[in-house]
Amino acid sequence: MKKITFIFLFGISSVCVEAQSYVGFLTDNYSGVNSVIANPANITDSRFKTDINLVGVSVFGGNDYYGVNIMDAFKDDYDFDLDAKKHPSKDNNAAINLDVMGPAFMFNLNKKSSIAIFTRARSMVNINEINGTTIDNVDDDTTDDFNVNEGDFNMFTHAWAELGVTYARVLFNEEEHFLKGGLTLKYLQGGGTAYAVGKNVTIDYDADGTDLGGGESTGSISSTGQITYGRFADFDNDDYDYELPDASGFGADLGFVYEWRPNYADYTKTNAAGDSYTQKDKNKYKLKLGLSITDIGSIKYKEGLQDTYDITNTGINEDDFEDADDIDDILNTFYTLEKSSQGIKAKLPTALHLNADWSFNSKLYVNLNTDLSLVSKGKENASRISNTLSLTPRFESKWLSFYVPLSVVENNGFQAGAGLRAGPLYVGSGSVLTALTGDNSKGADVYAGLKIPIYQGKPRDKDDDGIIDKLDKCPKVAGPIENNGCPWGDKDNDGILDNVDACPEEAGPEENNGCPWGDKDGDSLLDNVDGCPEVAGPVENNGCPWKDSDNDGVLDKDDNCIDVPGTVANNGCPEEIVPEVTEEVQKTLNAYAKTILFDSGKSTIKSVSNGVLNDIVNILAKYPNAKFSIEGHTDSVGNDVSNQKLSESRASSVMTFLIEKGVASSRLSSTGFGESKPMATNATSAGRADNRRVEINLVK
Structure with a gap:
């Protein structure tokens, strides 16, 4: 009966993994490029010049059937079936989530936008609506017979890799209100998937139900219901030499972050010219709110197979059942194929993330985070995260952060953990405290990783004149604020002081505000007679460039269609559009x-x-x-x-x-x-x- 047990129970007895990856660490303002997986908007206006992740691994585990004492589980005499606490119900669930963050980096394009490129490998298993009494019936030592009324259930497993590109930008920055947004586009490569969906499934096993003659007998199996079985090509082939399946797709993450900055003026410096500089190395918010939707998309397995079977049958000989080569052989030998199709689509674990972060001061914070699955439980062909609510107090600084996430996880209950970031190292667990102190832990997780952080530096003032170098026109010589940090003088010795000299570096007449007559635009016409002194143009047009009224790249003097954009090849007129096949x-x-x-x-x-x-x-x-x-x-x-x-x-x-x-x-x-x-x-x-x-x- 090992094969039939695998079909219906293949994951419920193991410790499984669920919830968001890197619990606690992603709330840190110094999580850098890693934070892109929670909200793509995080990477812009960050505390980093650039951040490079070398490798990070996050593993989460939990189910709502078995509860164990983690410390006792490592003892040699620990019997999992006897010592673990069981919580059977008609709707037991479990899941697996392995998340590997590979090489990734982020950098700032300018002061308002940033980009990140990351690699990621993930694996998830979801087992939903399993009747927990099934295991008790199978393991009942008082009788060899058992009856299982499983009803409806769903099992789904999927492994895939991601190559993501993220662009984030400041959308609004007005005094105490700040808003940024980000978008991630991901190329997805499927690594393999399989799933089973049962409807109204029952199984009856009679240990002596088949008479072999001569006083000997063997087991008899009867069942009812329907099973849909999907998998990528060669999943059932024991001799299969694994290679990446013909499976790919695209995904996306979208996120926004709002910050309330009541003390924004404390972080902004302005010089006499009106130039301003906001400190990049400091968090400026009192309250930060984040909203994101992650993992929108799916992967198409072009050679995937899906078969639906009516498993209603009675009196199947157990010996014949055990002699079957694999699951596919069992289903096709003993049950009725109702329909079959090629090509399956594995959907990503789409989720909504709501995040609130409160700053008590520059070092102490508390974070409230909610992860909500947008994939319904039991959804066919789809991975799913567990709904989670986390409260995470933390100490945070540039080179060191410590956090204690307190979470309520769907199917796992309450979990308490701890995490640490020390420069390039980050390590932690969302459940380590619960696992070490409790005797009924239904979940466990751990993560660790290495990165190369390059932080934003503190602004400097080399000449100590009260004006930071970023805004000081003379950063090595002290000067008044009203002169942008430079001393007053007459550098060009033209008799006009620099504070009223429009060209303090070049001598020039008073009638030209201390600037020499010149040819700013280099078009051979002096500025005093140039109709467009700032823009080069031909002499015959008084130094002004010819217009291009329709902005098609063809000057009006050469454009046969001045008011209609066209092409150079067609003398500025539009070319006929050839329709395309849709x-x-x-x-x-x-x-x-x-x-x-x-x-x-x-x-x-x-x-x-x-x-x-x-x-x-x-x-x-x-x-x-x-x-x-x-x-x-x-x-x-x-x-x-x-x-x-x-x-x-x-x-x-x-x-x-x-x-x-x-x-x-x-x-x-x-x-x-x-x-x-x-x-x-x-x-x-x-x-x-x-x-x-x-x-x-x-x-x-």
Whole structure:
């Protein structure tokens, strides 16, 4: 009975992992590039010039069936089944979440925007709505028989890798109100997925239910219900040499952060010129609020398989059951396949994150964070985080932070942990205190990592004149604030003091405010006679550049369409737009193509299809620059060679018809695939009819 136990219970007995990664650490203002996974807006206006993560690993664990004493669990005589506390219910749950943050870095593009690039590998297992009494029934030592009324359940596992690019920008900065936003786009590579969904499942095992004759017997298995079983290709193959599946997708994170800065003036310096500088090395908020949605997206496993079985059967011989090679063999041997499809989509664990951070002073903070799953429990083909509410007081400084997260985790209950960041090292756990002190821990986690932080520096004032170097025009010589830190003088000896000299570095006449007449724009016209002294232009236009009224890059004097943007090649006039083939047009073409009829076993087109072919000709005429491939397909009736030739002939017949109707031959090509690319099963007449088809596809 090991196989049937695996099908229905393969994860409920293990310690599993759930909730958000890096609990506690991500609340730290010095978590740097790592914070991008919680809210992409975090990376701009941060305390870093740049931050490089080398590697970080976060593992979380929990379920609502087993409770253990973590310290006792490491003892040699600890019996998990006997010593662990069990909490069976009709709806037990568990999950696994391994999160590896690989090489990642962030840097500032300018004072308002930042960018980050990160790599990440993740693995999650979700087990939902398991009837906890199932395990008790299987492990009952008083009888070899057992009955399981499992009902509905859902199991999903998925591993994938991410390459993310984040852009964040300050959106609003007005005195005490500050707002920034960020967006992450992620390329996703699937590593593997499998899932099982049960509906109204029951199992009855009779240890002596099958009479083998001669006074011997073996077990008998009866069951009812329905199971949908999905997996990536070769998941059931014991001899499979693993390689990355043909699975990819895209994901996104979106976040915003608002800061209330009632003491903003304490962090801003302004010089006489009106230039201001805000200290980058200090947190300036009293209250910070964050909102983000993470993991929007999915991964398409193109070769994935999904089968739905009716598992209603009685009196299955246990010996025959045990002799089956794998799960797929069990399902196909003993149960009825209701439907099957190829290609599965694994959805990311989309979640909403709400965060509030209160600053008592520059070192002490308290954080309130809520992680809410936007994926419903039991959702097919989707990973899911557990809903979590955390309160995290912390001590925070540039080189050292310490935090104590206190959390309530869905299915795990209360957890208390601790974490530490010391320069390049970060390590912690969201449950270490609970695990070490409690005897009924349903969850455990740990994380650690290394990074290279490069912090923002404190602004300096080399000449001690009260003006920081960033705003001091003479950072090495003390001077008055009203002169931007420079002493008054007459540097160019033109008789005009620097405070009223428009060009204090160059001698010039008084009538030109102390500046020499010159040619600022370098267009050979002196500024006093230049109609546009700041912008270069031809002499014949009084030193002003020719206009480009429609901003199309063609000057008005050369533009044949002055008020309408165009191209240089077309003398400033717009060129005719050639329509492009859309996905909707492609679908329409293939919808028509599937209705083309041929004489049985031949490549001659029936006259009844002429109308459809003429419609196709009309569509192709609208896209004179597009090229198309005409592809023929057959069902599996007959031999491969005949089917291949027939598919090629039929594709060629369609191409010939289109050419005769005026479609340029250079735009068309034909090929046949025989029976090699079925779009449906060949086991039914309907499926074979779908497989006998012609497709017209855009050549990209």
